[in-house]
Amino acid sequence: MHPAIQLANDVRKALRQRSHIAIADFYELIGQPVPGAPPRFVVRMAGKAFFHVVDSRTGKVRGFRRNHNEACALARQLEQKE
Template identity: 70%
Template sequence: MHPSIQLGNEVRAALRIRSRIATKDLYEIIGRPAPMAQARFIVKPAGVAFFHVVDRRTGKARGFRRDHNEACALARRLEQQE
């Protein structure tokens, strides 16, 4: 990767971290609970009898199951691995 691209990625990662810290501090100051983080993997129906487990960041399917409960279990398992 080109050094300027790498530097830009590192700067953006640091800004994301600082943004999360500032948001957390703001909610502590105002005395309200911080919003819950959204799940990375979601289950979407795909056809008549299939459910896809989709990564929200990339929009790509990471797996599929015929049963909704099994698809949800796969999504939880993938969430724990990441």
């Protein structure tokens, strides 16, 4: 990787870390817990009888089920693998 690109990536990483620290400080000031990361895999209804398990980072469907509970179980299973 080109040194200029690596330097820019390092700067962005440091800024993200400082942003997370600042957000945690603000939540501490108001006495609220810092919200956790959103789930990676979400269940969405697809038609009348199907539920898709979608990767929220890429938007791609990773699986589908006919039952909502089974789709949620699949999403939890995929979340544990990743």
